[in-house]
Amino acid sequence: MISMYTKQEIILRSYREGKSQRCIAGELSISRKTVSKFIKDYEFWKVSNINSTLSDYLSKPDSYDSSNRGKIVLTREVESSIDKLLSLNDKNRSLGLHKQLLKKVDIYNHLQSQGVSIGYTTVCNYIRGKESKGSTPEAFIRQSYVPGSSCEFDWGEIKLDIGGSLQRFQLAVFTSSYSNYRYACIYNRQDTLAFMESHVSFFNYTGGVFKEMVYDNMRVAVAKFVGKYEKEPTRALLDLGCHYGFSHRFCNARRGNEKGHVERSVEYIRRKAFGFSHSFDSLEAAEQHLLTIIEQINGTKQQLTGKSAITLFEEEKPHLSPVSSDLNCSETVELRVDKYSTVSFRTNRYSVPDHLVGDFVEIKFFSSTLEIYHKDILLGRHPRNYGKHQWVIAIEHYLYTLKRKPGALSGSLALISSVYLKQLYETYFTQSPRDFIELLEYCKTYQVDHERLETTVNRLLSANSTTINTERIKALLGNKTTSCSGQVLEDQTMLLAKQQLTQVSSLMN
Template structure:
């Protein structure tokens, strides 16, 4: 196609000056039929650019469009990067194109679908042996539930490396537990660590940059000997490296949502992920991140030989049933502590009731999320086994599973004592599941005694399923159902009299 300037010249020479097609064709060096075409043409509409076929990218464009639109429906921090999309195309769709083509397409499509505000960030000085710390969040499938969990990131601006751990909360105990894990795994402590004004570390901010720190955080700093810095309020860009690293980790390791069954085991796999990421060149220097990280280590402090106890102690008053409240969650103690003050040791994953000698009396897994009450049965069962009549006048009666509350209601006092002693001996980890199955199985032919329940429990415990029933139609006589009382004896003697 001729340039617009050439077309304009042809039309001017032929239509205005009256030159022949042939003479103008010689001057422009084109065929005279081309000259005639443009000289006689009436319309010059704007033509859309011709779309060239792309046999590699065209099949995956609908997939990329779907992913981009799905991501744009959620939070920006949960959106996949073009690199991550490229990796998934290769893995799940046998994509043979280049990462550059995917990046180019994703960038263009995102601009077509939305507008982004680019914020400028001030470069921060990178000093070997220093670190920055912050929490991020990512979606997880944890215990069968879709939930957002925080992950703690420690980044090293000089070497552009990091470590991270996932926790159930952003409280003080999780912060200190995460830092301590990293220090001892690394075998060193950064000389200076920069934080945002995290509530687990900062109680209150005063004028002129003064801060009141939480007691546990201050003791943690003294234990490990590092210097701390805090960003000015509202100036998160002052720790821009860790904020960028939070996004990098989420995009490259935590999206799409990871499935977790055991959080501690999952966290152990994250050390290797962080170390494998160092097998690449620094984005500015022509040096491997592994080499820069080794240089970082020479500037660290040596960690103390003894770990810090990442717990806090509180004194709580139990209610009339022996329950205490910690961070809005209810935990059982023992009936003997009802309406008394007890000492509580709180870690990131446990709530422990301790005595004056710091010995653990009752231990709970710490509650997070929607569950609001944790019950450890042993202390209560021991008391109820001695005083079974009290069970009917206690709210604990309603705490039992329905199978057991119905059963106990139909028991005599001696049967209640025996049943409660059985529960005390067999109930482990406060899990009633097998005991419930045993009671239902033992109750198939009426009200069972304790020995029958115990036999069914061990059958289920060792074999995992009930014994096989005898097939119907055999020669075994029908066994009558169990009945309570002496009425069956009366029937027996009446039958004997009739025969005589």
């Protein structure tokens, strides 16, 4: 709408200063047609109002031609129809029928069925206006925290390119309410084991335990709702609280702002750590990168306090409870070994020593690894696979069978599962599979890993050796065991020997 001042300037510059319409339009930054319209309107008005002044013309209300306008669709009758449907929603809501409320699109479709030609946006804008009239803006109360009193936890989703494959991961984030000290770690899923392991990792990282941990209504923390406001914690949360000695608090449903520190931290860490780079050779490399970024964030001065999170956390440390020992975060299930010498766990298959076909074994699984036990003896360890219908195979579990069926080696999944062993076999042992199996058995007996085996073969090649065979590799390796910090995995011979010694011991006693 053109203001009174603009109309006055148009008339004065035209009649008093004698400027052209194009010049006036340029000076006032308006259309030349608008200038022409008001000049013609003023001339027409002067003919019928000879004794009137310019101020009388400027004070008269504007008139518009509405003869070509369409009818208003949102009439009082349409508004009344919408209000009746909204009142029906209020009635259903009071009866507890929260899942049977009409949505905006339902109200729009109802009006269309009644023959009302109205746009969906018009319906939405009207309903939104009605809803905003009765609502009161929410006020937030700033909190003051005591050192060591509270820490907040939440999950956040990230997507990383690991070895050329884009995968989805979960970010477990902790934030101290007092110091804003942050910590995060990466897991495959938001499951119970990841929830427990993240807490163990966090308490080890900080070297202390906060008095209270704050959560939203996540499934790994809340078992069920009791009444309108009460929530029952999960067994995992109770075990963590009992072991480390902290209490827990749940925020209200759909009120993430009640733990605003960690809500902000999830977005902040995700953006700072993986906003510029999300491609890594391995998950371990991504975790190391995340830890580096977190240390940088904690070392940055905060705007409100002028101190870094590390500085404030040093003030908070004396108020934390000591960490006694790590909580064992694992679950155990008993499974039968199938004809392929594997056990099926969560749609995936994991290899087991082949002499246990048909027997039951115990599977102890963590968030990232899986251990296989038989009669309390550790038989093998696999990285946990979170795909579907995958085979995780260790070739050393099939040596007993391969010695009897060497022809099955070349096309076996056990060989294909190891890129280096497959390359070594196809290059030097295709005509002598028994020798290759003997080499694998030697490596298992003397704890020779693939890295050491590859180094030994490269040494033979660098010495211009024309022949690569089992005898040469064994001669260079020697028959001494390497130092190993873990438990020795047992094969069939060792197991039978132990059983015979146990029987002889019982006879002697």
